[in-house]
Amino acid sequence: xxxxxxxxxxxxxxxxxxxxxxxxxxxxxxxxxxxxxxxxxxxxxxxxxxxxxxxxxxxxxxxxxxxxxxxxxxxxxxxxxxxxxxxxxxxxxxxxxx
Numbered sequence: 575x576x577x578x579x580x581x582x583x584x585x586x587x588x589x590x591x592x593x594x595x596x597x598x599x600x601x602x603x604x605x606x607x608x609x610x611x612x613x614x615x616x617x618x619x620x621x622x623x624x625x626x627x628x629x630x631x632x633x634x635x636x637x638x639x640x641x642x643x644x645x646x647x648x649x650x651x652x653x654x655x656x657x658x659x660x661x662x663x664x665x666x667x668x669x670x671x672x
Contacts, residue, residue, distance in 0.1 A: 576612050577651050580622055580641050587641040589613060621647035
């Protein structure tokens, strides 16, 4: 979900926006701490990259961390989507969606 949120947000992919996007799309709030831990882990794995952005005045001049998907991150998303679609194959009728 975090990788999808980063992809969807594009140049606006910052931790608070990712948190908001996931909550809005899933209807379930994610904890602030878990997002930061997840972002750090995804960056360690090379699935996302971060770069400091100019500090906003409301943040006391501290830079925000802008996040972008790496080529490996995009490939991981594609693989995850393919696996999920494969698992769903044949269940549309059972769910009344055929």
